[in-house]
Amino acid sequence: KIGIEATKYVIKAKLIATGIVEKPDVIGAVFGQTEGLLGEELDLRELQKSGRIGRIEVTVETKEGKSEGLIDIPTSLNKEDTALIAASLETIERIGPCNAKIEIISVDDVRSTKRDYVIGRAKALLGELNKITPESQEMTEMVKEQSRIGEVVEIGPDKIPAGPDIEKAEEVILVEGRADVINLVKHGIKNAIGVGGTSVPLALKPLCANKKVTVFLDGDRGGDLILKKLLHVVDIDFVARAPLGREVEELAGKEIIKALRLKVSKEDAIRSSEPENQPQPIESSFHRRGGRDRGRSFSRNSYHDAPMREDGRTTTLQYREEFEQFTKIADGLMGSGQIAILKQDGADYKEIGRVPKSDAADVLKNLPEGxxxxxxxxxxxxxxxxxxxxAKGITYVVVGRKPRYLRRKQGMYVLEAHYLKQVIQENKSPSGGTEK
Structure with missing residues (x-):
């Protein structure tokens, strides 16, 4: 009998007999009809005695006077000898009193299965090991994270979360909750206060007294609701928003700084019910880590508005980095009669595909929303x-020319490519205006 640890291959075959046969008939045929076929060295009886092949496993089922079954033969031979033995089984023509046919299904490498198991198990064990013994870099980050969380203070009976510089800062930044405060502290902004969602504590008012107040909100409807609540409690100066669909707690450092640079006055934020009516950003200052950065000014003086027309009236269009991506794609489409469909990947926009304008309605109909x-x-x-x-939740539609009487969903931009190019050019102008 071959030991399971010594098995290299398993020969798998199926049998079909024209009459009723039993397991001993099959085993007898395997030994008897292959005897002497491959020489003494590969005689099945001798190989079994020496442990080079294992126990021959046979299963037989009889239906309607015919028999069908499976044969498994484990071997520890090399692959060449195993293949010869497998081929010899197909020479068997009779089993017991019946005509029969044996066909090889496969020759399985048991070691390959073992290797797959070993690799999978090793990955799992390595994952567990990494959880138990983190790398030194991970430990450093863990210590930093805990120290940042430790920097967050709690103020008043409502235990309002805030950054450590909140008492001495001349400007405060109101965010939704503790996680937002932690993220700002993590990136060196230590004058933030968490307002606790839409349940704004009244104790917030004295904390903001005699200070410039910036509200930094998530880029979703929840942010709009919080702003409405805060307007009744705190005297707000400016409003900043995370990118559309993003939350303050998940923003990277550069994204936080950019959003705060682009803050707008309270009055403009309230008036800005239409996305194109975005006012010019106002210079911002807020406390960053370290004394030399305190009071550092962040501004983008090159952000100037360019005129555009919609619904028969003049509006303004504020520069955005994605405009350059849109105009580049628009130039590539020129004269093609096509539409490019884009998805957002972080700060970048990538093409999903291009379709003829005539097919756009059908393609958009089948496009998953979002x-x-x-x-x-x-x-x-x-x-x-x-x-x-x-209808599919698309935010930007960049066109050569808009419909004369445009109707659009709130929160949607319909932009003409030549105006985008003008805005980009004005943004790049050293004086902040259109180059002459």
């Missing part, structure tokens, strides 16, 4: 395309 963030259209766009894009 999968695409922008469309870039070669040439004109009609109201039907705008409606289809709005």
């Amino acid at each position: 999968k695409a963030r922008a469309l870039v259209v070669d040439g004109d766009a009609d109201q039907g395309l705008i409606n289809d894009a709005a």
Whole structure:
């Protein structure tokens, strides 16, 4: 009998007999009809005696006077000898009193299965080991994270979470909750206060007295609700927002600074019910880690508005970094009669695909809602395309020319490519205005 640890291969075969046969008939045929076929060295009886092949396993089922079954033969031979023995089984023509046929299904490498198990198990064990013994870099980050959490203080009976510089800061930043405060402290901004969601504590008012107050909100409807609540409790100066669909607690350091640079006055934030009516950003100062950075000014003086027309009236358009991506794609589409469908990947916009304008309605109809963030259209766009894009949650539609009487969903931008280029050019101008 071959030991399981010594098995290298398993020969698997199926048998079909024209009559009723039993397990001893099959085993007898295997030994008897292959005897002498491959020489003494590969005689099955001798190989079994020496432990080179294992116990022959046979299963037989009889249906309607015919027999079918499976044969398994484990071997510790090399692959060449194993293949010869497997082939010899197919020479068997009779089993017991019946005509029969044996066909090899497979020759399985048992060691391959073992190797797969070893690799999978090793990965699992390594994962567990990494959890138990973190790398030195991970330990350093863990210590830093705990120290940052330790820097967050709790103020008043409501235990309002705040950064450590909140008492001495001339400007405070109001965020939604503790996680937002921790994230700002993590990136060196230590004058934040968590307002506790829409349940704004009244104790917040004295904390903000005689200070410039910036509200830094998530880029979703929840942020809008919090702003409405705060307007009744605190005298707000400025409003900053995270990118659309993002939360303050998940922003990276550069994203936080950019959002705070682009803050707008309270009055403009209230008036800005339409996305295109975004006011010019106001210079910001807030406390960062270390004395030399305290009071550091963050501004983007090159952000200037360019005129555009919509619904028969003049509005303004504020520069955004994604405009350059949109205009580049628009240039590539020129003359093609196509529409590019874009998804958002962080700060970048990547093409999902391009389709002819004539197929756009069908493609958008089958597009999962939220999968695409922008469309870039070669040439004109009609109201039907705008409606289809709005139905799929698309935020930006960049076109050659908009419909004369445009109707669009709130929160949606319909932008003409040539105006985007003008805004980009003005943004790059050293004087902040249009180059002459």
